[in-house]
Amino acid sequence: MRNLLDFLSRHNHWFVFLLLEVVSLTLLFKYNSYQGSVWFSSANAIAGKMYEWDSSVKQYFALTEVNRQLTDRNIYLEREVEMLREQVKKSNNDTTLVERLQQNIMRDYETIPAKVVSSSLDKANNFITIDKGSADGVRKDMGVVCGQGIVGIVYLCNEHYSVVIPVLNEQSNISCTIRGRGYFGYLRWHGGSPETAYVEDIPRHAHFRLGDFIVTSGYSSVFPPGIIVGRIKHVYNSENGLSYRLNIALSTDFSRLRDVSVINDREMDKKLELLRAAEDSIKHANKHTEETNEPELP
Structure with missing residues (x-):
């Protein structure tokens, strides 16, 4: 001392x-x-x-566990494709239809592989940071997925990094549908377990079963249709009793999330440009109506 x-x-x-x-x-x-x-x-x-x-x-x-998950997922997808192939052959007698459909599924999309460099699970508004940015073609409002299913939407990006709003964020709001049923609602997370979320605004006349898959609806330019979101665990009534509220088990394991892909919709710019033109046209029409309805001064 x-x-x-x-x-x-x-x-x-x-x-x-x-x-x-x-x-x-x-x-x-x-x-x-x-x-x-x-x-x-x-x-x-x-x-x-x-x-x-x-x-x-x-x-x-974590490579051992990731490889196991990818292997299981590939086996499942291969079995599903083979079953669909057989059904299409039986109904259409066209042996090349499945191949042509597979080529057209992602025709308007390209994927940008990325790695998760930081993420959170225990907050009301969680965020994920990935190692790809504007220099790699990533832009705001692009969808992010992984081998297990949906991840989130790009919120901010600089040259080499991007911040993603994942499903596990109370600000997230993604259009989904019940696969094979045609009814759609909106995916929301209200905190709590990172393994479950809710699909809200499902109409009361909808027919479905526990265990049915929830997938992206394709009603926006962010995600193509058919990307896995999860499976139905429980069914509740909405607060006003006018619709169903589905509790779903998310297919993506956010606690082990490492590799993701950013989806670049090649047609997204054209769609957004069309939407902006429609909004401008409506604003111009409303302004013209207000001007023509103004009373004249004596």
Whole structure:
């Protein structure tokens, strides 16, 4: 203890110097906008790189489980495709129809592979950060999926990273449908378990069963139709009693999420441009109507 005190007393000027340096740098970055922005950008880049390294280590040790899940999923999909192939052959006597349908499914879409570098599960509004950004073709409002099913929608992106609003976010609102039934509602998460969510606004006249699959409806330009969301576990009445509220088991295991794909709809820009043109046309028509209905001054 005496040696430690002697050491501190001999070098106290160095400790005072370091303390003053820390205080001066804190004041510099806190009260000067330019230096603060430089520090903020550098810190974000360093944090992103650290998250990326940490994610790479976790992904390496999780490869065995990921490979097992992919194998199980591939077996299931291969069996499903083979069953559909046989049914189509029996009903149409066309041996090439299935191949042509498979080629057309993703004709208007391309996928951008990415890795999760950080994510959260225990908040009301969780976010996921991936290692692809605008330099890789990622843009805001693109859909994100994985081998198990739906993940979320891109919210923000810079050159090399993007932030995704996952299904496990109270702001998420995705159009879904009951596969093979034709009824659709909206996927929402209200906190709690990361393994379950709700599909709301299912009409009262809808016919379905527990265990039916919930998939994306394709009614937006974010996701193509038919991407797995989950399976129906329980059925409840809505608060007003006018519709059903479905409790579903999510197909995506967000606690093990590592590899994802961003879906780029090649036709999305054209669709959005058409929607904006329609909105502008409606605004212009409403403005014209208001002007023609204004009373004239005497």
